Amino acid sequence: MSQLAGQEAPLSSNHYEAALTQARELRNLTRDGKFIGSTSGFAPGIAQGNLVILPKDWADDFLVFCQKNPVPCPLLSVSSPGEPMIDLLGKDIDIRTDVPEYHIFRNGELAEKTHDIKDLWWHDMVTFVLGCSFSFEDALIRAGLSLRNIDCQSNVSMYRTNLATTPSQYFSGNMVVTMRPFKPADAIRAIQITSRYPKSHGAPVHIGNPADIGIKDLSNPDFGDAVPIKDGEIPVFWACGVTPQLAIINAKPPIAITHAPGKMLVTDISNEQLSVL
Amino acid sequence: MSQLAGQEAPLSSNHYEAALTQARELRNLTRDGKFIGSTSGFAPGIAQGNLVILPKDWADDFLVFCQKNPVPCPLLSVSSPGEPMIDLLGKDIDIRTDVPEYHIFRNGELAEKTHDIKDLWWHDMVTFVLGCSFSFEDALIRAGLSLRNIDCQSNVSMYRTNLATTPSQYFSGNMVVTMRPFKPADAIRAIQITSRYPKSHGAPVHIGNPADIGIKDLSNPDFGDAVPIKDGEIPVFWACGVTPQLAIINAKPPIAITHAPGKMLVTDISNEQLSVL
Incomplete structure (x- = not known):
């Protein structure tokens, strides 16, 4: 609940x-x-x-x-x-x-x-x-959720997507996202908690099928490390601060x-x- | 976003x-x-x-x-x-x-x-x-989301689950849920909005794979009407007020x-x- x-x-x-x-x-x-x-x-x-x-x-x-x-x-x-x-x-x-x-x-x-x-x-x-x-990860952990990247002592998985940013005059490019897998009830809780942190990318931008946002293979991230996804878990995707580096x-x-x-x-x-x- | x-x-x-x-x-x-x-x-x-x-x-x-x-x-x-x-x-x-x-x-x-x-x-x-x-459906519609059951002019789909309620002395039984399909970004938005309505069942209890909560066939609800689920949509499940009827x-x-x-x-x-x- x-x-x-x-x-x-x-x-x-x-x-x-x-x-x-x-x-x-x-x-x-x-x-x-x-x-x-x-x-x-x-x-x-x-x-x-x-x-x-x-x-x-x-x-x-x-x-x-x-x-x-x-x-x-x-x-x-x-x-x-x-x-x-x-x-x-x-x-x-x-x-x-x-x-x-x-x-x-x-x-x-x-x-x-x-x-x-x-x-x-x-x-x-x-x-x-x-x-x-990192700011919302802290809040998720305090709420009792497990973060796979932290449990694995690895960097969070990051992926290029097909979600376009809104261009300015010089800067443009697709969004990069981080992915954290959760059991569905924890994913719902994670959406609630991260909604409280708009200065930390806020709520997820996607949940579920990675192909929907142009990610072909979760086991092969574009940045950071791959983490295992367990049976019954659902991948949850947040906007990532690497996005501006791609725009640069x-x-x-x-x-x-x-x-x-x-x-x-x-x-x-x-x-x-x-x-x- | x-x-x-x-x-x-x-x-x-x-x-x-x-x-x-x-x-x-x-x-x-x-x-x-x-x-x-x-x-x-x-x-x-x-x-x-x-x-x-x-x-x-x-x-x-x-x-x-x-x-x-x-x-x-x-x-x-x-x-x-x-x-x-x-x-x-x-x-x-x-x-x-x-x-x-x-x-x-x-x-x-x-x-x-x-x-x-x-x-x-x-x-x-x-x-x-x-x-x-019905209360949170009103809020979802005002936020610009489409509800399949309303678009189809049918009753919402309801399913028995394997999620046990916490029994009291006489009353017990599994939870009944309603299901509404959404595109993933709308599902995230629906979780945010319904979190504001705890007196209306609040946030979903499950998202994604129906089998996780013991639902075998989404096209065959236990109560209400089946609704089509479109490509790229994810089923979102809320606790349902039919639960106490099963407990009775x-x-x-x-x-x-x-x-x-x-x-x-x-x-x-x-x-x-x-x-x-």
Whole structure:
């Protein structure tokens, strides 16, 4: 009885303080080059973000793209040109140093990977931080659901789809989705819970037959790892923050900087601060 | 993008007044024996209810059964013994005359059908009114979803399942569900919308493979009518108010009175008054 299930356990203020301390320590370590790994599982209850940095000319149109596609591209913050500090999302966040690994795209191709972008920073760079499904995964776990990717200690399965985004002037492309398998009653519960997190891609965009959205083979994801799907489970698909990376590859801006997959910006904001209802 | 879809259009106070007038007129006609048909589609926006009347000894345990199984048995009202007026649900509702057709069960078997129960009424009869999926169907339609049973002008498809209710001392049995097919994105939207109506069975209890819940053949419902399921659609299953009728058949009380399927009590309460969030 899905509506009888308990509410997610609240993150107590003690837990939040502990997670906040961990988030800030992790950013300090990252800034000093002492942490360059995946942020998955760090600072539980704290929102992590996808990163996109673009020159002002391109950024203006990317902002339009995000506004037209808020489900794959839920904006947590956008900076003024040249502004490296993301005060809105946390204390002393310097976007040039506080992400464990950056991907540098030049003319739509991944050209370099680096651990800070101080040398690449200049006066008209605009930073976008987009919400990430890590936030709703935390809520699903607190509600008692099992996440296969976490049980398998693997990256979530991601797939290109045939679902077109709404194009802006320069940016376009199909949506990328993450997939998590659930028993049907848990899938219904997961739809209810993730509906509360629009800044974390919100409710699923598809459920059931992968071929409906152009996915040929669930065991062969385009990004991340495959996970087993058990008898009686149903695949549930959410919009994914990799979508804007595909749009960048399509748009071919002279430079674009993103985080490396799984190595996110850890903020000071709790997931619950971003929830609705 | 399900979370971008519009909210359901509100029932304006003018619409509510018109529907309320229609509800009261329908009850007056019913009381006078001039209306004995299905209440489906009447007084749109107004809640209709499933009826169960039991002698006090059995009613005490049925109340426990409802409390243990609020998804199939969402209680809108329970009366004191012998009290025929259901003031909580509307003006001058006399439960002995205001339902178009009653089914009389004796020792668990359907013994009679009648249009009023004045002759059967006595001092220790207790009336239960349970919420009905007509309320959330109204919300789904206002949100722009198509309901196959309404498009086909047929009764909703109902099936016995292998999902056990939680038994009380006398009452037990498996859950009955209604099924409505949707495209997957609409199924997700339907889960969101019906979650707002816990007094109308709330969110679905199952989605996808009917065999998971013991349904062998969707084209052969146990109650109501079969509806076609189109390519790419997914069946969505909600708990159904017929569940308590099966529990009555199992419990074999000396007498139990219910409404005839589809011929419900029309209340004065708007569906939105019963919604949450």
